[in-house]
């Protein structure tokens with residue numbers, strides 16, 4: 082395991098939990114020691130809770146060996162890289178791996194969105210390079226996205242799929258594109274969530290609709306848990322690079338007011354000390370009104386059904402585009418990712434399975450109407466349009482051009 086941070090630690094635990102020995106490497110002895118301590122602390126929490134025996138914790142920790150040089154990992158069968166999400170750093174690591182790893186070793190990257198081909202191409206063995214995308218926390222979440230590069234060999238892909246299963250994950254194939262399949266299909270949901278609030282839907286209404294639908298927690302309460310500042314820097318960076326980038330000024334304003342979520346006691350909601358229950362905060366309503374007013378957006382009321390459909394149809398449309406481009410093999414893989422990675426209510430069957438309950442024709446008509454009203458971001462997928470015209474099930478859609 083290269084990188085002993087949040088993901089590297091969780092991935093290491095995933096393997097140790099299933100009896101695999103792991104060598105853990107980081108950039109400096111200090112960071113490595115911190116990473117090892119975090120792993121110990123995480124196991125200790127489980128022991129304290131009674132879900133893990135002390136003896137079992139000791140057994141798992143004994144499988145993890147911190148190491149300080151690349152030479153020390155040269156004989157490993159598989160390397161998973163989880164260093165900083167910066168292309169130059171990834172390239173440096175893969176060049177080093179290429180120099181030291183034994184022939185036949187498999188080289189996987191846990192990148193969230195970077196181009197696997199660019200990473201693979203710094204090595205002289207791009208056929209053994211693929212993406213293995215874990216979700217956070219890596220030792221808990223089941224989704225395991227296997228990302229296929231242009232030069233990845235079928236054997237490397239198959240080995241990654243099996244590796245996921247060997248550590249109790251649910252492996253699913255993804256093509257190499259920005260955000261891969263799971264996150265890419267989820268991004269439109271996040272955007273609509275922000276935009277509906279500008280138009281007058283309140284965070285507590287959106288959250289209630291989604292909890293009634295079956296999610297354990299609503300999306301705004303989830304934002305408060307992970308911290309509103311997480312995506313703040315990304316938005317600023319994207320806005321600087323692209324003048325057409327659609328930012329989220331209300332979220333940005335909350336961050337600038339120091340409302341970062343649970344960690345500061347205030348975010349989309351407010352929190353009493355020592356209590357994680359979200360409390361509706363009129364101050365947030367004021368911010369929403371003020372920012373929307375500055376943007377010249379008129380506030381209106383939303384029905385619960387409109388909220389649900391705005392969030393989920395945007396992702397259904399993106400999922401169809403992913404299939405259209407051959408970046409996923411089949412619609413049911415996307416459902417599997419949503420069920421195991423995003424807390425989608427299991428009894429709804431998955432995003433595409435759920436949408437079949439409404440029917441492709443109605444989904445398409447609504448998306449086409451929103452395309453007229455809201456513009457380019459709602460451009461209907463061609464595949465969805467064809468399905469609506471000929472009739473058929475979204476959940477049975479197959480990826481095009483997939484190799």
Ligand SMILES: NC(=O)c1ccc[n+]([C@@H]2O[C@H](COP(=O)([O-])OP(=O)(O)OC[C@H]3O[C@@H](n4cnc5c(N)ncnc54)[C@H](O)[C@@H]3O)[C@@H](O)[C@H]2O)c1
Nearest residue numbers: 084085086087088089107108112163164165166192193217
């Ligand atoms: N955090 C998430 O939610 C999440 C989810 C999925 C994927 N990822 C991806 O996982 C990767 C790691 O993310 P993270 O959240 O664990 O980051 P992190 O900052 O917690 O950890 C990165 C670790 O890499 C180490 N590192 C940096 N350069 C190195 C080098 N040259 N050699 C060895 N070690 C080096 C750092 O010291 C640090 O310990 C990123 O590519 C990220 O996009 C993150």
